[in-house]
Amino acid sequence: MSRFLSPEAARLAPYTPGEQPVDMQYVKLNTNESPFPPSPRVLQALSQEEAGRLNLYSDPACGRLNRAIAARYGLAPENVISGNGSDEVLAFAFRALCGTGRGVAFADITYSFYRSQAALFGLEETIVPLREDFSLNVDDYMDFPGTVVIANPNAPTGMALPRSDIQRLLEANPDRVVVVDEAYVDFGGESCAPLVGQYDNLLVVQTMSKSRSLAGGRLGFALGSRELIDALNRVKYSFNPYNVNRLSILAGAAAIEDEDYFQSCCRTIRDNRAWLTGQLEELGFSVLPSQTNFVFAKSGKISGGALYRGLKERGVLVRWWAGSGRIEDFVRITVGSMEQLKILVEQIAALLEKR
Ligand SMILES: *Cc1c(COP(=O)(O)O)cnc(C)c1O
Numbered sequence: 001m002s003r004f005l006s007p008e009a010a011r012l013a014p015y016t017p018g019e020q021p022v023d024m025q026y027v028k029l030n031t032n033e034s035p036f037p038p039s040p041r042v043l044q045a046l047s048q049e050e051a052g053r054l055n056l057y058s059d060p061a062c063g064r065l066n067r068a069i070a071a072r073y074g075l076a077p078e079n080v081i082s083g084n085g086s087d088e089v090l091a092f093a094f095r096a097l098c099g100t101g102r103g104v105a106f107a108d109i110t111y112s113f114y115r116s117q118a119a120l121f122g123l124e125e126t127i128v129p130l131r132e133d134f135s136l137n138v139d140d141y142m143d144f145p146g147t148v149v150i151a152n153p154n155a156p157t158g159m160a161l162p163r164s165d166i167q168r169l170l171e172a173n174p175d176r177v178v179v180v181d182e183a184y185v186d187f188g189g190e191s192c193a194p195l196v197g198q199y200d201n202l203l204v205v206q207t208m209s210k211s212r213s214l215a216g217g218r219l220g221f222a223l224g225s226r227e228l229i230d231a232l233n234r235v236k237y238s239f240n241p242y243n244v245n246r247l248s249i250l251a252g253a254a255a256i257e258d259e260d261y262f263q264s265c266c267r268t269i270r271d272n273r274a275w276l277t278g279q280l281e282e283l284g285f286s287v288l289p290s291q292t293n294f295v296f297a298k299s300g301k302i303s304g305g306a307l308y309r310g311l312k313e314r315g316v317l318v319r320w321w322a323g324s325g326r327i328e329d330f331v332r333i334t335v336g337s338m339e340q341l342k343i344l345v346e347q348i349a350a351l352l353e354k355r
Contacts (some may be wrong), residue, residue, distance in 0.1 A: 011122070018319050027316045029317060030332075033210070037213060041254040054247075059249065065219075072257075078226045081221060082220070083243055083244065089222045090181065090220075092236050093203055098118075099121070102145075103123055103124035103146040105144045106125070107128055107151075110151050126144060134159060152181070155183065157288050158288055163190040178202055183210060187269055187291060193223055204222065205222045206222075207220040212256070219251070292335075295335065314347045319331065319332040319334075
């Protein structure tokens with residue numbers, strides 16, 4: 001560690017991204033990317049002309065993009081903020097909405113980036129355990145006075161809460177914000193986006209990385225009351241005003257506007273998920289009920305670590321968390337194309353037979 005490291009940086013808890021191998025071609029089912037390319041309209045939008053304008057800064061207000069997002073969700077552009085991935089939007093939210101005297105609460109098993117951001121901003125965090133069956137009990141958060149962050153559907157469990165549960169949380173205390181991270185909502189969850197006009201303490205965060213095939217474009221956004229969005233913009237304009245680049249602004253707008261392509265990709269993922277779940281169950285796995293583009297599954301015959309390592313040797317990458325207590329024997333498998341999933345299932349079957 002550098003002797004120049006500040007005490008603040010020494011206290012950080014950096015997020016460990018899923019492997020992004022460059023050396024070898026894997027069947028890559030470890031980071032919940034879409035197996036489908038972006039909409040053809042995205043490719044058309046990334047014109048030579050726009051590339052030729054990269055000498056000029058991008059629009060700090062992301063006007064073209066925020067108007068497209070607002071139209072898609074029946075809101076005004078003032079209800080939208082876009083970011084360089086929803087990770088950045090979440091960082092704006094954590095910094096804008098939490099701090100001295102106002103901590104943050106989230107589940108013990110959820111997106112681990114929340115912990116990284118709480119450490120980054122020196123926030124007091126309250127970790128709320130999921131139930132034994134990995135479901136989230138919103139009643140556990142009713143009395144928490146600070147900001148509540150809930151991934152819905154949750155990751156890596158894949159399990160979803162009904163919108164009415166979030167609504168109960170919003171109503172239990174109108175003086176605290178509930179941040180709902182809907183990274184996976186397009187694959188079967190109930191979005192809280194329709195509640196944005198009704199509750200000024202609701203912030204809905206979404207990403208284009210999963211359902212819109214733009215993980216490499218780095219695009220996320222939040223929907224909320226004008227005042228909440230202003231609060232996030234205060235942070236954005238203190239950190240990185242030109243946070244979304246020119247090409248991603250156009251790509252994101254085109255992706256949002258191609259509703260048919262989006263729906264068809266989501267439908268295929270849901271079909272593939274049903275097939276994968278059936279195959280895994282036949283192989284003796286327990287699979288949590290997923291509303292996402294991944295499944296969280298545990299074999300009765302092989303440990304999570306052995307499964308992860310065995311599959312990696314066979315050219316298939318899945319996500320596994322070493323030393324993670326009650327989820328240690330689970331692996332998280334992205335719902336890829338049928339071609340990818342058939343290879344995965346074959347390799348799991350071969351691994352189990354060998355033992
Ligand atoms: C993937 C993911 C995100 C953020 O992804 P970005 O690529 O930064 O938009 C946010 N929350 C959860 C729960 C995720 O799984």
